[in-house]
Amino acid sequence: MKKILLFLTVILSGILLVSCVDEDDFDFDSIVQTTVNPTIAAPLFESTIQLSDFFNMDSLCAQNEGLELIGKQDEYGEYFEFAYRKSDTLNVSDFIEEIQDVEDVSLSFFQVNIPDVSALAGMGIDLGNSPIILPDPSSDKGDLSFRIENPEDGTVIDSIILSEGKITISPNTQLPFDCYLELSSSSLFSAQTHQPFSRTIQLSDVNGQMSSSEIDLSDLLIKMKDSSGFDDSRFVDLRYRLRIDLSSNQSFTGGYFDIGALVEISPLKIELAYGKLADIEIPVTDTITLVALSDTNITRYIQPGNLNLEKVKFNLSAYTNIGINGKLLPHLFTVSQNGTTHDLLTESNEIEFNRALHPGDMGISEDISLESDANALEMLPEKFVYDLKIRFGSSTDQSGLPNFANPYNSFVILKTLTTLPLKLKINNLKYEEYSNAFEFTEGLDYVKSGTLKMYLESSFPADAEINFMLTDENGTVFDSLFTNAIKIKGAPVDQNGNILAPKGEYVEATISSEKYDNLRRADKLKFIAVLNTSKDASGNKPFVRFKKDSYIKVKVSAKVVGNISF
């Protein structure tokens, strides 16, 4: 009986266990889909938009010779400014350089009656001390003065120093004696010693007429003066006496001789001229092609009107050796790509600069400053044109010193420094950049929802509104990633436009499933950032001091809620 009970116990235990199987638990056909929604948070990318991305100052400087980017500091803080330096040496050649037509002088001095010298010598007379002098020493010297006509340009020469010029005296006599022409002048002086000019020329000897003699006028100072017969001051005074040495031919028995000479004056080349020199105007023109400004890398981002620059400054310095007062008449303008010109200086300016007080001196005029708004540059011109005029005019000279000029060596050194401080306002500057659409969007099939977590840091003193536009294969925008553009506060600035500190903030944006669908459709993503410079604490929008390393950092991580079914 016990064995039967035991057997039954065992059997019943087995049946009990088997009966504990619920077949429905193993009905795998009834398994329904299970969905889990894991959240995957992962850093995606970090991108930095720098000022240089659309306004590369270094590149701009590299492409324009003479253009520099300089760090500056004023009482309100640091800033950068573009500086364009230019130095021109202008040779002024419009002053009278040469006096061409000086009328020759043909002189028949005298008919001289020479006594029987042999007889006189036989009488024991010392002929060496008894020359014949004409005109007689008791009377005035003979006049060989010649006239120099002033140019018709109004120049009135008071005096000149010649670099080249001569007087050729060709004797015309058969006198068989040593005959000398003694010249002196109250107009001619040594330019070096200021000693009056005097020179003796032999016209004949015992054999008769001599060849021509030349008097070099170079390095002589010629002071124009009146002549007794004319009422003007255009004469070069030249006086003479003839001296006939009777002892030179003691065998001469007497006779009449004519003594004459032709005085020819070559063109006179002027080294330095004093007087009332003509008013002259010298154009100084230069065109700078602003290659970088017209570069597509800039024009694709910056449109005319996006930038509002505080000012543009011009600093002029002039150096000249001309002893005449000068004026600078600047005309600075830009030329845009369509040929439109815009004046940089809204007011006409006449800038006087200092003359050289004395020959060899330098008239120096430095730090002549002009300032203007920079509207013409804000138009992103293609060219920047210097169209200056330098005007010399003796009438304006108040110094009391004689005016002078070196016709062959007159110059003006003109140095200009154009500076453009990088203090500006940005108005709706739109930065756009294309990126290929995500190619791994297949993975988005398993996305339920998502959030983009962005850390945005800006040392850029400009508020920015950013968004990603979704474009199709034709480039047509059909949606944006964010329904509303994300606004990034620019780095705060003080009332002087100094950046106080980079501004960082976290922004989260939820991406709807519809956006994911559109992301899949998108051919490209167009990143857009619209920039406007920051306001100060008072709400005013000062000109902001930009730094070339200004940046907006976008650090994006994604938090995606998956939708995985199995």
Add this chain to the structure above:
Amino acid sequence: MKKIISVSLVLLFLSFNAVAVYGQTKDALYFFKDSPHSAALNPASLPDNKFHFYLGFGLSDFRFNTSGFTYHDIINRHPVYTDSLRFDIKGLAEKLKDNNYFNFSYNMDLLGFGFGIGKNYFSYRMYMNMSSRFSFTKGLFDFIIYGTETPDKKIALMDGKLMDVNGYIAHSISYGREINDKLKIGVGIKYLNGLINVKTEKADMGFDFSNENQITANGSVDILTSNVFGSININSLFDSNSNYSFTSESFSDIVSNAVENKGLAFDLGAAYKLNDKMEFSVSIIDLGFINWKSNNTRIKNRNSSNTVTFGGIETSIDSISTGIETNLNNFMDSLSTALDLESVKQGSYTAALPTEFHFGYSWNFHSFNHLHALLSTKLWNSRIVDTRLSVLYALHTKYVSLSVGNTFSSNAWFNPSAMLNLKFGANIYLGCSFNSSSASFNVADMSGFNLVTGISFAFGTNKHKKTENVE
């Protein structure tokens, strides 16, 4: 009658197999002194019979259990659509601990005999033992459910253990002696031939999401393997020229290899009677090692740098998508490189056997009725595993021994078991048990099962049993 019982038992055995029930049945065998296999768990447990032997199917012990999760933790009734089932990933993840595992083990006694001489009992036993343990973390499931937003912002895909496998054939000689009326002791010595060993030295893999600016992944694997069946060759898992293969050996080589993997182990046991009704016992089983030499291979990281970070990419606005894609691809490439594995030849190494410790208490509270308690644990590769307490009621009669009870463990507190030994010259064992984390007998709530079957032949009555009977 015997035929009916036999057929019924076979049917019962088959039905158990069919539903895969589980338990700690073998714990009950510890107290079945009418079975010669009791000595396998404590050499101081002297068989009741004077002589025993078995051949081929002496004892088969198959065990599978998890660290506590059940079928219902994976697939269960949908809470809304109650006529449907669902994969309950979240429920499973909540159920899982930081470290989880599957255990498979199989022990088969192939040949054994023993005899008692006076107060002494000698026995020989040849058996095959296979033990395996596969560990995993809940990190993978946390990742599926929470993604990177796990509560502690990191996940571990491996917990350092990964897998341990040990298989050998043992020749055991045991000796037990009744020292006096109260004390019995036993020792056993085993000569082992290793078949397969997998020893995880290091297996760490995980992701760290705590830094919001980067994801850090690391993976470090170092596994020693040895087996008699063939060689493992891995040059890469992820490389474009990756190649991994297993080259099997001929049977004669397998035998030669097994001979090379020599090992030695000891069993120690003692039993002390407090009085006529109560007895304490203790045993240490498989205290030993195997020196592995056959086809030794170390599977390790192919590259020295095993840490990869993904930190987003610095890119210009116009290259965002390509930049991210490139960065992601680079990260995956780096991850593949960092986690890539290769096999290298490994010299001989020694691995300790999983050593079992048993502490038993037995109370014969009335006639044939007994109450048993057994505290067991296992030391494997420096880790304590599978600690449990079995409390059993047992009926020990002349022809039948029956035990039912429950095993308590940290993985599951409801682990009922039953063990039956029919004794009529031949001992026929049948036992089964299962684990359940609830008080349900539904197999879908079971986290493991244990099935013990076997047959041995025992004759005569041993001296100590005679003494007990006389008493």
